[in-house]
Amino acid sequence: MKQKLLILLLACYSLTVHAAKVDTVTVWSASMNKSIPNLVILPDQYADTKLNFPVLYLLHGAGGNHTNWLAKVPRLKAYVDAYNLIIVCPDGGETSWYFDSPVDDQMRYETYMAEELISSIDSIYNTLADKSGRAITGLSMGGHGALYLAFKHQDIWGAAGSMSGGVDIRPFPNNWDLPKRLGTYAEHKNNWEEHTVINLVYKLQADRLKLIIDCGIDDFFYEVNKRLHEKLLERNIPHDYIERPGQHNWAYWKNAIAYQLLFFDKHFKRSDR
Template identity: 55%
Template sequence: MKIKFSFLVLFLCTLFYTLSAQKVDTIRILSPSMKKEIKNVIILPQDYEKNKKQSYPVVYLLHGHGGRYDSWIKETQPRLPELATEWGMIFVCPDGSNSWYWDSPVDSSSRYETYISQELTDYIDKNYRSIASPKGRAITGYSMGGHGALWLAFRHPDLYGAAGSMSGGVDIRPFPHSWHMKDYLGSYEKNPEIWEQHTVINQLPYKAPTGQLALIIDCGSSDFFYEVNQRLHEKLLYYRIPHDYIIRPGSHTFSYWKNAIDYQLLYFNKYFKSL
């Protein structure tokens, strides 16, 4: 009896692992602009294969500096497969290297804006049952990824209907010697105009009509990016651009982002459902 029970437990555990593993894939996608393959984690809702006629909204999740394509699921929020099923969303976690998600003006081999907002989105829409319009597409990230999400959303309002940032480096100018940014922009001292052009806060007012892009910004009150997020919030208010702005106790940590993503997915779900 004990042997049969143990076998049953082992079988159920194996079955659960198999079903869970089917929802998460790591795929390589060719970037013609960079002439190399980029790794991406794709997370599908559990009912994706059953509901052949259903299309799903897609949330692009960008990692921070020093991270990679699997940082979201390994370090930030291991429950992403469950959340994909709970919210009925596809999650796409691309590798952004340390690029800050720019097309670098000084390094032609680093073109992550083109990759994510053209090559990757095209691939996802052609190979998955995504809602292939801004109404079904959101982007967010933490730290460098928060900068990247707003950078891409502000510059490509035809692609993203909603965007978020968690502890984002939304103004890079106070940090001219940090996080390898000068490798992609040149030094601030020699290239101040390039730095002015490649920071999120200077993209305001963005090209989309006021209110078209749904925005949520979150930053801990003890974060070293708190002041730049506060300035972004004030500039959004100045231009009367609607947005949710969340300040909570916390700093620049994975535990903060693990909590923050819950607020952002709730916000994105309300956006998707409202259309």
């Protein structure tokens, strides 16, 4: 009888130890005249306190949507409890690249992310509503988007990361609908130059934005990530850079997000002091 009771107690504990809550929040984008879904993962402690929580914006890759990260990495529920933060997974469209397209006025995801989504999340949830309480990262297209947004809006995000990010899009002029977002490289070169992350390093000031960049050495984006790392070194911009065996896949990103959460946790705790 005691053994059965112990088994029952352990079963109940396993069901409640990570009791994060998952919301789907639809945000109206006036800039694109449409509603956009976003997944929000709240820590267990959120329901029991009036404290304000830091927020990590976690971006999906090309062809994905707001549900990808949690579906592929269900451990995110445990992470929000362990680090006591909120994770927001926006829907960035299949191939938006998270910028305002200069050739398609229906694709304004920079405006959505930096203005419409941020203000909505801060109004709905108890958040640390300044850059000390915000970080942003993502994979592949989302890695590009996270750094692009953070480099351009250092007043909004205090820390940013990239996992296998397309941090220089110019070597890929025919891929992932980029010509639809920017025009062809041959005819609209300036659009490509102005919307690629590596060309925005000049906007950075030393230590104003905490940065972590992570890419596998077998990834097709490895060389562009390495060049970004070298450019940051040339500019004396502090950053964490990780390269290790790995490809452009979920096995790599499941591992990478664990390292990045440690990095962002340190940022949030430093900001709290």
